[in-house]
Amino acid sequence: MWLRRIATDRIAKRFAPDEALIIAAPVKGALRLSAVNDAAAALGLRAGMPLADARAMHPAIAVAQADERADLALLEAVADWCDRYTPLVGLDAPDGLLLDVTGCAHLFGGEAALARDLVRQLARRGLQARAAVAGTVGCAWGVARHSASLPPPERGRSASAASRVGVSSHSMTPTRRTSCVDLPLSGGGEGEIVRSGEERNAIAPLPLTALRLDTDTITALAQVGLKHIADVLDRPRAPLAARFGASFVRRIDQALGLEDEPITPRLPVPAALAEQRFPEPIAHERDVLGTIERLAARLAHVLEQRGEGARLLQVVLFRADGKVFRLEAGTGAPLREPRLIARLFADRLDVIGDEVDPGFGFDIVRLCALVTERSDPQQTGLATPDHDAELAHLIDRLGARFGLRRVMRQMPQDTHIPEFAVTAVAAASLPSPLRGGSTAVAQRRRSGWGSEFLLTTASNSHDPPPQPSPATRAFTPVFDGLWGEGARELAVSLDSPFPTRPIRLFARPEPVDATAELPDGPPAQFTWRRVRHIVARAEGPERIAMRWWRDEAGRTLMRDYFRVESRDGVRVWLFHEWPADPHLAPRWFVHGVFA
């Protein structure tokens, strides 16, 4: 689809309907016209003309500043809106869109009807568009912009925007050619449909600019006398490629369909979707939620047939005036249950409900499963309740409400540095450890999707954690080998009645004033948070130093940790830090708190 006058249409509201309007942009220092509207074109102004000339010709013409970002934003908004026709919409900057309507056209009564509807809706919003439906991107592009049967772009005819509408959509039929719908086109050039197999005839009369070539190639071709595509279609390829470059020949092949050109969709295409259109837009939240539940039931049916469950779900709400809202919810385990999906989105709407403003209502509600995963049905017992599923659902709901990164488990890391000995990992991305040693391999289905949850390959060990026997319980911590080697060995060797690691750790160690009797010894007293504690007992030092090869960076971390108990019984984990610079005095910090 080609939005012919996107730049002027965007700001047309500020000016009178038939007033000539030109847009100026600085090009290499001089102001040139970047876009003109129909009335200005009728007066003989063209894009590329210097502004001074234009002003000389028509002193009172209205001029506006070019704003490419706003134009692009408008294009993106239109692309969002075109999502209602097909999920595969690609941007053809700066003023076109490519829609793949394979298989979607029948929902709107055929390709011509789709094209007509698209153009008409856009015209109602004040945007002129021209459309062409064809079997290949190249053909559709060329036909939309340069076809002679559509009203030509620069003819001097004054006509209001509403009457000159052309719908542009592009159907890419696969190599197994499906037949295009043959519908009569209404007068006024509303839509140009190129039936499959007729690309050659369609592009033959077009000028060579319809092939998306750069200007140097066009001038070179013009110099040789080749002006229309028909001239080059029958020539041998090798000399053309040698003279004008391989890309020229590739464009011809793409237009004819001999070479594949896929459309890059703007947004990821969902694996499965269900949608509901309303003749009267709905605005109540409970109606939206009820619709989501019904759609989820339909989606569950499709997913069940494929044996899959959804990991990332998206609800797309199309507002009646064209704005599109997208809500997402990720899950920890593949989910199919309609009721649970509806609850997830109920939570989501609870959180962001204020931003989703229904306005006059939503006329389409669509539920997509963006990422799916194999989900085999599991045999559940009759007597034992299904704890795994309940827990997974709780994690999903809390994740939907607060963000999946805020529901986490702690994973041990192989390092003796206390701050890094544990990392928090989103619980949704880990398989439940209680599912009897299953190796859950969840791979990333669609790359490049910046979602907030992780799909990782995680495998549980196949043995259950070793159950401590009564005899050895005093000597082995509960989980062998999971936690930092340093802490485990310390506990094993010391068999201390008091834990060696605190239960709470501060993200930033808090500085304290402490005085020690000996330079290397534990403090005799310390003042922490304005309370003075006198040390009754202390154990340590435990020296934790950075690995020696980090010294080159200039940062050495050397800490002597003490487990300290004050006279009142307050037990903290203090350390004595030796800074890298020998001239600075060593300092004391509280890093953690014991029970």
Add this chain to the structure above:
Amino acid sequence: MLPADMEQLSRLRRAIAKSEALPEETRSLALGVPAIDAALGGGLPGAALHELSATPLHLGVAAGFALALASLAQEAPKERAKETLWIATDFGNLETGALYGPGLDQFGLAADRLLIVRVARPVDALFAMEEALKCRALSAVIAEFGETPDLTATRRLSLAAKDHGSLGLILRHGSNDAPSAARTRWQIASAPSVPDEFGGLGPTAFSLELTRNRRGPCGTWTLTWDHHERVFAALSLGVAEADRDRPDRETLRTG
């Protein structure tokens, strides 16, 4: 339907209801210390909300007590497959520190059966706790609140705990004044530990004060937690250390 069928149907309904009913009063979490268990009437009520308060200096100890209770709850026979949930607020993490895996593991709570939810605001923590209490797959839910949740909030949580048979623990900063609908209320402080034979730190010691108990008397006790065996033991106050310079005198040890 025939009267005989109706009677059979109601008989079946009763039988199903009986088999499905949660034995609420029999599920108590025994602490292992006879004095406290007797005061609590068998143990901490398992399907209820309990409140642990501590002054800011002793918050670490209160968290430790909560974790010790959660560790006991995890080891109960029916709860082996269930997990523990800890709800923390961002501000609480700044003030008292975040939970530290290696430390928890040593303390006796299986850290891979622990889920941590970090929320931004206390009202979110209330929501999370209510949802978690309704989930039957958790053996204990612990939430830490900076400001006091009010009476209606604790009543909701208490009902949720009772209806779904979950154990809920609230950690509060401050003293015990505000009204609350929890089943039992405790005030926790740290106690000096008994040093081991080398003069080092002994097992973690808590000073508990039970301020509200519907099943028995209130009282104060001092307990120690053995993190290897994962049991509580009573520690009576006033244990005299062995006199090192008078080896002929007997050591006075009680408890």
